[in-house]
Amino acid sequence: MEQQATAPRPHPPVDVEQAEAALIEHYPRLVRLGYLVLPPSLGRNRRVLTAHALVQRALPRSRAAASEPAVPAPRGADGSPPDPGYAYVRQRVLRSALEAGRPRGRWQLPKPGQLPPLLPQVWGLRLFPRSGGADELALDQALSTLSGPGRAAYVLRALELPSDRDVRQVLAAAGVEEPAAALAEAAGLRTPAGSRDASLLESMEFDPCSLQARPTDLMRRRQHTRAAIAAAAAAVVCGTLLGLPGDGWGRDGAAAPPYAKNAAAEAALDPAKLTRAAPGAWKRADRPGFAVWPVRGNRAGDQELLRRSLAVWARPGSAVQVTATPGTAVGPAAGPPQLLYAGEVGQAAVVVLYDGLRVVRYAESKSGDSGAAALDFARTDAADADTATAVVVGRADSNVRYLTAPWVNAVAVRDLLKPGGSAQPLRLAADGVTDPTLSPASASDCRGWPALQMGGRLVTDLGELTPARLTAGSPGAPRDVTTDRARAGWAHTACHLQTVRSQGVRSVNAWQFATQPLPGRAGNAEWTCTRAETWRGAGSRVQALFQAPGARAGAPSSAVARAEGGLACGARDPHVLAGVLWKSPGGTWYALAAGGGSDVTSIAATGGVRGAARGPLLAVPAEPGARTELSALLSDGRKLTTLR
Structure with missing residues (x-):
């Protein structure tokens, strides 16, 4: 039930010392407020810098500033204290953040919120908050669909004020013409479960004071420096030439x-x-x-x-x-x-x-x-039709926007590391361009891996102009990732996509080629082979992965073998052989091996570990660190060696 709001009392003039004390004490909260209200179209890096700049510009210009319109004090139970200095600074930050999203007339001077941030300014680095989970991503995408007043109403109600009446008063004081309409827009926002909790808005996804720093393109920056020197030397000549007729x-x-x-x-x-x-x-x-x-x-x-x-x-x-x-x-x-x-x-x-x-x-x-x-x-x-599904038309900070194929009717975002999670719809404009969505190509960690679901097809950004298609199943007949089993396999495989970024990849298939019962009834291990095919045909990359039982969903499998080029694990040669040393829960070490392909008749180990087994699986006791050579025989008499 909404709390009864008392009539606000006018604040006395706030002097600069009082406002500065409130700003310093609640600086992270004010910057978060500005970051959440600023237009998402600015991109995460610019929103971070602009939010800091708006808060730092919020101090009064004189020793005693005129009173702001009467606004409710923030709630004191779990929010900021009922401090007139804080209410004053918050109101100035909110007004500037809303101004940044309003259209500016052709001859109209920009408002402070529309100016580029003078301070702080960072050269050579891109700064953005740490990535959250799928819920935070879905909430960020949902907030981007709101107008500036709608976002402000949503954030104020969730983080600052106890009642809608208070929110309306603050919005009106910030220059919003229809506060009631902004509240109605915020109330109608479709968000993921739990996203109305303050804890989600207070997560690191929306914390512009806890940042990741990444360099800009160093090679391009070096080229630009040389180009700038050359351009400066040529400026005089160009100025003369441009003045000539022609x-x-x-x-x-x-x-x-x-x-x-x-x-x-x-x-x-x-x-x-x-x-x-x-x-x-x-x-x-x-x-x-x-x-x-x-x-x-x-x-x-x-x-x-x-x-x-x-x-x-x-x-x-x-x-x-x-x-x-x-x-x-x-x-x-x-x-x-x-x-x-x-x-x-x-x-x-x-x-x-x-x-x-x-x-x-x-x-x-x-x-x-x-x-x-x-x-x-x-x-x-x-x-x-499977590989011409989308083209990247824009990148801003960690976000990417796509132009989709005309046969794509709907797009959703799925976190590959959460196979049981549902796909979150992504707005598709009439011209086929999607809203911005988080790109895994810019992340150095692997806390989530967003992929686009387009009907049955699943694609992901690998830092290139065209996304790579993801499939599952045998190399001769790869299928779309639509089953629970296929999604569970990709949850353990997705983080290994980092190794094929910017390689011209056309598609990546994940083939679970063997399930091996482990010695001592320790459960079943899964063997997977991934093959990344490139547009140029050559340069494919193959990995063999081993997944021990009991791992959480999303935990990356262990890469036990790699190869570049060749035909292994592909449609022309659907075979693979890989091995690993494994320590049982009882402390015994084993050499494990598995062969992929229905015609693998036996596997043999030589060298530091000796043993043989009929069929496509091998498990023999071994010493820690032992080195062994594996080979397998196929039903037609051919010999299969390990991936290398």
Whole structure:
């Protein structure tokens, strides 16, 4: 039942010492409030810095400030004390955070909350709160769907004030025109179970004072330093050249100046000659892929943006950041490419193009006048409906946004480390772009592994332009990860995906090739083989994993063997052999081995451990640290050796 709120009494003027004392005492709480209310579109790194800046700007400018509108004091039982200084500072932080999310007129000066944070400022580092669990991720995504006043109402009611009447008064004092509507919006928010508890909002996911620090791209930063020196030396010459008559360079944006005339190359630079698939072509295609994606985005008709993207692709200048997955050519298109998307994603204007072999993403500032751009290449030849499900169109801090295939009707986020958890819906806009979602590609730990569920298909971000498809089952007939058994297997396997980041991975299959009863009735161990296939065909990575019984869900299996290249554990050679030394609960050491494939007839161990067994499993006593050689025989007489 809502507590009865008493009529607020006007606060006396708050002097700077009183406000400063409240700010210092409750600094983490104020920064958390600002961080939660600031627009999620800013990205986690900028929200952290802006929240700290708003709190530090909240002090009165004079020795005695005018009274704020009468606002309720925070609850004193488990929140902050009824301190007028705190109420004053909190109100200024709230007002500035709400201003940061309001649209600004073309000729209107920015409010303090809309200014970039002057202090604190960090160069060369990205700062963001530590990642929480799936509940925190779901709550963060739910909060991002609210308006600024709606988020403020939700946070104030959960963390600060005892009654809705108090929340309305604080919102009105902060300049919200319809506090009742904001409260209604907050009350209608669909959140995961337990997310209305203050403990969840107070978790480390939303703590901008307990941060992770990661460097920016060091190689790019070094290149930018050299480029800046070269640019400074060329500035005088450029200034003179730009003043001369002629077309100049402005039309092509960040592209380098043209160096030759070629009819095919010139055709590839003409936005009017871009190919565009018919809106329903994907429904009639024999093999749906990127070639049948329709054009989407609110700037698909912006000829100047398209011209710049094509020019930068053909001649990337020194201010262009170029990345490519391994084995991907970065040269210009042979002819007019296909346009897949042109629109605004966060603070960037993005163009996605396709030339039959590569997907190319061009990004510049939304205004197009910064002079800098990014160009990303990914090889996607022979893509089909299973592997052409999405393209990354934006990255901000630890979040990623996708442009999905036209045949994707709904998207949900699933934490692979929680196989029993439900998938959380992710909003999909009419143009096929998803809301931001946490990317595992930027995390150095493995406390969670978000993956996207698109119908039956499961994909995950590995730091590249296209996500990798995840499957389970035998190499000859991999299946989508839809069963409880397959999800439980991936819960022990997901953390090993860190080893194949940024390798041009097309798909990863996890094959549980053996279940081995352990000596002494210690339970059953699981043997799994993972194979990461790349778009370029070569460079596949294979791992053999061993999972002892009794491990919690999400605990990573032990990697006992690795191989790069080769055919093992793949469709052309569905066999694998691996071994491990295992210590039983009674203290006895064993050499264990397992072979994958229905035609494994026997396994033998030589060297430090000697023994043999019929069938695909072996368990013989061993000494700690013993080294052994394993081999297996197949039914056709071929010999199988361990993965290496």
